[in-house]
Amino acid sequence: MTVSGPEARAQGREGPPSPRRHRDDRVRPRIRRRPARGRRPVPRGRGHGPDAAPGGTGRGQGARGGRGHPRRLSRGAGLPDDPDRHTRLPSVAGGGGRVRHAPLRAGVTVLALLAASACSADRAPGSEATVASGDPAACPGEVLDVVVSVAAWSDVVRRLGGDCATVTTIAASPAGVPDDVVPADRAAFAAADLVVLNGARYDRWAVRALEASDGDPVVMTAADVADDDAARPGPQLWYAPDVVPAVAEAVTRELAALSPDAAPYFDAQHTAWTAELQPYLAAVAALREGSAGHTCATTLTAWGPMARAVDLADATPSGFRRSLRSGSEPAPEDVEAFETALRAGDVDVLVHDGAAEGTTADRLRDIAEDAGVPVVEMTAFPPDDDGFVDWQVTQLAAVAEALAEEG
Structure with a gap:
């Protein structure tokens, strides 16, 4: 894991407020703090969990057209009118197998x-x-x-x-x-x-x-x-x-x-990948164990499902969260509430969109650093040279490290 001072953010679009711009997508998660006067931040080695661990799960026997099988898209099927509902692909009658040529x-x-x-x-x-x-x-x-x-x-x-x-x-x-x-x-x-x-x-x-x-x-x-x-x-x-x-x-x-x-080949691939996933699941469990009594705030919309999964209390003002999800400009009172929470010590770690750039994003990051709140930069998608497991384990370890330092 690297501890560093301010540097260029990277990676692209994730759906944040409009003043943000995006750079190259090779950002690495890191914990940022405002260094003491006269000192430069010192890099640390990047920490990972083990590359793989034994394990595996069985698969259900899904047949084409059977229960739980994905539905085909009917021609001309529209999206749901309710903006709060997930996209559903309507079914088509008589879903049988196809002849292969x-x-x-x-x-x-x-x-x-x-x-x-x-x-x-x-x-x-x-x-x-x-x-x-x-x-x-x-x-x-x-x-x-x-x-x-x-x-x-x-x-x-x-x-x-x-x-x-x-x-x-x-x-x-x-x-x-x-x-x-x-x-x-x-x-x-x-x-x-x-x-x-x-x-x-x-x-x-x-x-x-x-x-x-x-x-x-x-x-x-x-x-x-x-x-x-x-x-x-x-x-x-x-x-x-x-x-x-x-x-x-x-x-x-x-x-x-x-x-x-x-089919036997795909089964073997799934078993191998499930084993490789174990460090990720272990990192999630470790972060959940260490998150008790801690709070986070975020400028990265994607972090929400993980914060919920590890029981890390979200101190991001609700209005600011809504603006992130909609991609709209946050209201001045929501930005002010965010700044107040950071300065008041109500936030133990700021999970920051490593691709975000702009007046609001920069100011929140700087306020957090000035207030001694660790800033962990993350990305919505994995960098090009990282697989899913390495990417996620590195990010989760950065948050765990930040919370451990907070005590």
């Missing part, structure tokens, strides 16, 4: 990639989709085309699919989250066997892309797996430790149903 699928994939290349000019710089290709020679069954809406779920899906899945990530970084559908998105969705969405109205643009595409993929949303918990404090479900293993199990079940010959 491998040469045709390969052709469709090539056409989709060509379309994506041709249409990349429709996207903002740095927002092109990324593709991790499967290996037909190493896969015991059919290599599936999987599209993931946002990179926060991408590493999980890639690890589960392994050689038997070509995984296309549409929004490969927070800066690349699109505001609307572009032809490249429709081409990727049209070629997909399985689409993995976050849901909870976080990636509504992906639902629109699915509606506009000519494909017929199986669609799975993390919000459906999470059982539509209306009390969850944010739509970023990859920050909810109860949802992550459930999504992994659901993805594995659908991969096995779509490529039955590779």
Whole structure:
């Protein structure tokens, strides 16, 4: 873990107030404090949990079209009118299996990639989709085309699919989250066997892309797996430790149903990934144990589900929280309430959006540092060179360290 003075924030969009801008997405979580006069902050080594621990879970036997199976998207299906409800994909009658023609699928994939290349000019710089290709020679069954809406779920899906899945990530970084559908998105969705969405109205643009595409993929949303918990404090479900293993199990079940010959392979991938997830679950448990009697405040909307999961009391003013979730400018009285809480010692740690920049964000961070409140910088999506587990373990360890120093 690194202790440092002010430095450039990184990583992209997470949905904060409007004065923020975003930089490169390679920020690392760190605890920031205002150094004493005449002294420069001294770096520390970065702490991680163990790389892996033994373990594994069994999977339910999901059959295509059976109970709990993701529903297909009907053409022209609209979004719910109620803005507080999670995105739900309506069912279509008679959901049976599809006939596979491998040469045709390969052709469709090539056409989709060509379309994506041709249409990349429709996207903002740095927002092109990324593709991790499967290996037909190493896969015991059919290599599936999987599209993931946002990179926060991408590493999980890639690890589960392994050689038997070509995984296309549409929004490969927070800066690349699109505001609307572009032809490249429709081409990727049209070629997909399985689409993995976050849901909870976080990636509504992906639902629109699915509606506009000519494909017929199986669609799975993390919000459906999470059982539509209306009390969850944010739509970023990859920050909810109860949802992550459930999504992994659901993805594995659908991969096995779509490529039955590779089902034992997907089962082995899931078992291995579940073992690798143990340091993350252990870090969550350790933070929950150390959070008793402590408070946090945040400028990172994504942190809400994790704060709730570890029983860390959220001292962020409610009006400021609402502005974060809506992406609107916080009211002056909400900013003032935030500043007062920091100066009064009502906050033990400030979880700060490492991508945030602007007058409000900078002022809150500086006030926290001046008041002796540790500031842990986090990001909404994992950096490019980190997998999900390493990214989350590092961030959770930073918060645990900050709370331990507070006593």
